[in-house]
Amino acid sequence: MRHRGAFWFWVFVGPFAAGLALFTYVPLLWSVGLSFFDAHNTVTPTDFVGLDNYTAMLKDGAFTGSLRTFLVFTAFIVPVTFALSLALALMVNRVRRAQAFFRSVFFLPAACSYVVAALIWKMSIFNGVRFGLANTVLGWFGTDPVAWLSTTHPPWYWLVIVTVRLWLQAGFYMILFLAGLQRIDPVLYEAAAVDGARPGWTVLRHITLPQLRATSVAVVLLLVINAFQAFDEFYNLLSDARGYPPYARPPLVYLYYTALGQGQNLGLGSAGAVILALIIAIVTVGQARWLKLGKSAEE
Numbered sequence: 001m002r003h004r005g006a007f008w009f010w011v012f013v014g015p016f017a018a019g020l021a022l023f024t025y026v027p028l029l030w031s032v033g034l035s036f037f038d039a040h041n042t043v044t045p046t047d048f049v050g051l052d053n054y055t056a057m058l059k060d061g062a063f064t065g066s067l068r069t070f071l072v073f074t075a076f077i078v079p080v081t082f083a084l085s086l087a088l089a090l091m092v093n094r095v096r097r098a099q100a101f102f103r104s105v106f107f108l109p110a111a112c113s114y115v116v117a118a119l120i121w122k123m124s125i126f127n128g129v130r131f132g133l134a135n136t137v138l139g140w141f142g143t144d145p146v147a148w149l150s151t152t153h154p155p156w157y158w159l160v161i162v163t164v165r166l167w168l169q170a171g172f173y174m175i176l177f178l179a180g181l182q183r184i185d186p187v188l189y190e191a192a193a194v195d196g197a198r199p200g201w202t203v204l205r206h207i208t209l210p211q212l213r214a215t216s217v218a219v220v221l222l223l224v225i226n227a228f229q230a231f232d233e234f235y236n237l238l239s240d241a242r243g244y245p246p247y248a249r250p251p252l253v254y255l256y257y258t259a260l261g262q263g264q265n266l267g268l269g270s271a272g273a274v275i276l277a278l279i280i281a282i283v284t285v286g287q288a289r290w291l292k293l294g295k296s297a298e299e
Contacts (some may be wrong), residue, residue, distance in 0.1 A: 007136055014125050031270045036298075039267035047279035063272055066254040073250065074227040076162045081223055082216075085170045089177035090208075099206050103178065107171040114168060114232035121164040122149065127145035150245070157248055158239065169226070173219050184208065221287055228280050231256070251276050 030043070035053050037045035057063050091283050109117070123215050126131045128147040135145040148156045193199075209216070231252040238245055244253060251272070259269025 017093045021053060031273055034267050035270035035274050037041065037267050039265070039270070041266075043266060045267065049267070053267050054275065057272045057275060061253070062249070063254055066249050068250045069248055069250050070228060070230075072158070073161070073230060074224060076158060077165055077227055078220065078223045080162065081166055081170055081173060082219060085173035085219070086168065086177050086212075086216075088170065088174040090204075091179055092174065093181045104176070106174055109167050110169060110172040112168060115236050116167055117164050118233045118236035121160055121233075125159045152247055153245070160237060161233060161248065164237070165230070168233075169223075173223070174216055176219055180212045181208070184211045203236055217288070221284055224283060224287065225280060228276065228283075 027265050034043065034045065036048060036050060038047040038049050038053075062087060088106050092106065095102055126148040127133075127135065128145070128149060129135065130139060130145045132145075134148065136142075137269075138146065140184060146156055146299040149159050151157070183209075188211070189203065192203055192207055228254060230250050234248060234250050235244070235256070244257065255269050255272045255276070258272060259266050
């Protein structure tokens with residue numbers, strides 16, 4: 001009986017495990033191996049260079065500049081998404097009728113492709129001519145059209161990038177917060193009301209937020225990791241037939257042009273990818289320890 005159970009386990013899990021190993025783990029290990037070789041225009045290099053690719057990447061101003069772009073993007077998107085998704089969850093949780101409808105409406109953008117959303121933002125909403133929705137609204141107030149994606153002083157392109165990412169992911173994190181809210185024991189709110197606590201900020205600060213600590217930590221970690229992995233919206237919003245502009249270039253966009261651009265330096269691109277993965281791991285572990293992930297609210 002035990003052998004039959006093991007047989008059916010591998011029947012169902014085996015294809016998924018094989019696909020995961022073939023299309024995820026093997027390329028990851030191959031990429032790590034390439035980072036130690038001079039791999040111009042080839043994935044089977046023979047010229048071993050040791051840590052030279054890593055040294056070159058860390059000395060490359062464009063790569064370090066892409067990391068600064070990530071920091072700016074994270075400073076915008078993480079707190080704004082956190083606050084908006086929490087606010088949406090609090091509002092939906094208070095709705096007594098049609099809660100499933102509002103939950104679905106706010107979550108629906110999460111099912112949209114990042115590429116499609118970026119093109120809608122670029123072509124329809126923040127088009128750099130007077131026919132875009134944003135410039136049309138500005139025209140009602142007598143303001144000249146704004147070239148949203150090419151204006152660097154002030155950097156209006158951040159408004160476009162942050163709003164499209166916000167629209168795409170706020171609903172997903174709202175669901176996480178909503179699940180956390182629904183696990184809070186109503187007795188806590190009843191006891192607070194008996195003690196004279198006023199509904200609103202006092203209850204939110206002393207009951208709701210402490211009970212949501214584990215969910216909040218998970219949301220922050222996911223937001224930071226997703227910010228590191230930003231590619232689709234940046235590339236589809238800012239690139240054109242002339243290529244990608246020198247500003248607002250996150251790490252993955254830079255590595256894409258390094259590994260698959262004209263030079264096709266796969267060794268250098270792989271080294272940058274390993275560095276980025278290590279940064280993500282260090283930041284994630286550091287955040288988890290600082291925010292005490294896994295500990296209860298009472299500890």
